[in-house]
Each structure stands twice: as C-alpha cells, then as structure tokens.
Amino acid sequence: MNILIFLGSCRTSSPPRPKRLGERVSLACSHLLNRAFPGNTVEIIDPLDYDTGGVFKPEFAYSRKQVPQQLATLAEKIKHADAYVMVSPEYNHSMSPALAHLLNHFGSSLFSFKPSAIVTYSAGQWGGARAAVSMRTFLSELGCLPVSAMIHLPCAQDVFSEDGHTINAEEQTHWDEYLHRTLAQMIWWAEASQQQRNKVDPLMVSKAFTHSPSQRNAPK
Known part of the structure; x- marks a missing residue:
C-alpha cells in the first residue's frame, strides 16, 4: 500500500525552538510504519x-x-495513496493553517473511501490535542475518515531527535506502542478499504460532486 504522511508545518526559522518540530514527529511515524508494517511505501509530504x-x-x-x-x-x-497520516501542531485551538491550506487545494474525491490518522504535537504540555477536535471534522468532510485512536505528543522535542528516533532508548518501547495503536488501526482500515475498492469502484456507488456545490442540495 501507499501511505502519505502530511507534515503540517512550513516554519523554517526560530523561534519557536526547536524549529520544524513536526519534521521529527513525521519521521518518527515513518520509521514505525516501515518497521511494523514492512512492504508498504511511506512518503512524507512536506x-x-x-x-x-x-x-x-x-x-x-x-x-x-x-x-x-x-x-x-x-x-x-x-489519488493513488491508500491511507494518510496527518501531522499537525495546534494554532488557536485548531489545526495548522499550513496543513489546511495544502489539503484545501485538492478535491475530496482524491481522498475519499480511505482512512487517515490524526497526529498532533506541541513543545508544551497539551500535545496539540485541541487541534485534533477540528481535524476530525475537516478530514471527515475531505473523505478520508480518521480512525478512532489518535496520537498526541507533548514536549515532542524531548521525545524525538531531529532524525525522528526516540531520544531516550529506555522509552522507545513505550513510544512505539503508543504510536503503533493508532497507526495499526489505520493500516487495518486501509487494507480493508483497498480490498473493497478493488471489488467495487466507490465513486460509482457514491458519485463525486464535480460541477457545483448545489449538487449537495436535497431535492426540492
């Protein structure tokens, strides 16, 4: 399967420190997906x-x-991906504007009938958890339904190094298990939806809206 990890940050300077904390989190997700679910293609979208x-x-x-x-x-x-990992910091109790801006460039028919996983992080204690509330609505509307388990990473700079590996080797098993629960749910649904898409074209069952927002309207 093809898995895309969307990095929800485009900051390249400090402050905040460390810069591009989301890159560490995205790499950590990529490393675990490659270790735990070999044979899939994993790509970070920056x-x-x-x-x-x-x-x-x-x-x-x-x-x-x-x-x-x-x-x-x-x-x-x-279009050709089977699942999406959405990595976002929290901005004003909401998801990253950089992530929303990038995703808004594409129609929901490209994402539809595939699962996603929500991963939030922060340099402080909350782990970006409040951003996940709006992300559920956003991703559901986009068509890539988020799985129930989520990943929230407080003080992520103390957990992962710049290359996405666990800083404290003694804590690696703990963090691997924490990330694995969410990503394993995503992989399970991705495999199921891939098999069903191979049987039935979902856009023939539920056609995409391609002409006008009025296509969503109930009959008069």
Missing part, C-alpha cells in the same frame, strides 16, 4: 516542497492542461 502559488486556487479549479506541475504531481500521489 509543504515546503510544493509551490501552491500566491493566490489560492485549488488543483481541481484549473483546466486539465493548465494545472501547475507540482499540484498535478501531488494530486496523483493523493
């Missing part, structure tokens, strides 16, 4: 690698021949 342009315009709002190459490339990756 918003710094994608130029979304100065004026917001979703990938699906372009004509097919005019979609910027970076958006087209990421759209294909999203």
Whole structure:
C-alpha cells in the first residue's frame, strides 16, 4: 500500500525552538510504519516542497492542461495513496493553517473511501490535542475518515531527535506502542478499504460532486 504522511508545518526559522518540530514527529511515524508494517511505501509530504502559488486556487479549479506541475504531481500521489497520516501542531485551538491550506487545494474525491490518522504535537504540555477536535471534522468532510485512536505528543522535542528516533532508548518501547495503536488501526482500515475498492469502484456507488456545490442540495 501507499501511505502519505502530511507534515503540517512550513516554519523554517526560530523561534519557536526547536524549529520544524513536526519534521521529527513525521519521521518518527515513518520509521514505525516501515518497521511494523514492512512492504508498504511511506512518503512524507512536506509543504515546503510544493509551490501552491500566491493566490489560492485549488488543483481541481484549473483546466486539465493548465494545472501547475507540482499540484498535478501531488494530486496523483493523493489519488493513488491508500491511507494518510496527518501531522499537525495546534494554532488557536485548531489545526495548522499550513496543513489546511495544502489539503484545501485538492478535491475530496482524491481522498475519499480511505482512512487517515490524526497526529498532533506541541513543545508544551497539551500535545496539540485541541487541534485534533477540528481535524476530525475537516478530514471527515475531505473523505478520508480518521480512525478512532489518535496520537498526541507533548514536549515532542524531548521525545524525538531531529532524525525522528526516540531520544531516550529506555522509552522507545513505550513510544512505539503508543504510536503503533493508532497507526495499526489505520493500516487495518486501509487494507480493508483497498480490498473493497478493488471489488467495487466507490465513486460509482457514491458519485463525486464535480460541477457545483448545489449538487449537495436535497431535492426540492
């Protein structure tokens, strides 16, 4: 299966310190997925690698021949992925604006009928848990339903090194088990949804809205 980890931060400078704490968390998730579930393809999607342009315009709002190459490339990756790990800090009790901005460039039909996992973090004591509340709604609307278990990482800079490994080797088993519970749920649902998609095209059962928001309206 193909698994995408979306890194929800585009900060490159300090403060805050340490910078790009989300990169450590994303790498930690990637390491565990590769160890615990070998044979899958795991890729971190870093918003710094994608130029979304100065004026917001979703990938699906372009004509097919005019979609910027970076958006087209990421759209294909999203389309062919089987699960998504969403890594976010907390901004004003909500998810990262960098993550929301990137995801909003793509239609829900690319994400639909696949699971996601919510991973939040902070440099302080709350672990970004309040951001997860809004993320559940956001990801459900996007179509990649989040699994019930979530990961919240307080003081993440004291848990993971810059390369995404557990700083205190004695605590590695504890953190592996904590991350594993959520990611294992995601993998279980990803395998199930992949098998069902191979049997029945979900967009033939529940068609995507591609023309107008009014397609959502109840009949008059």
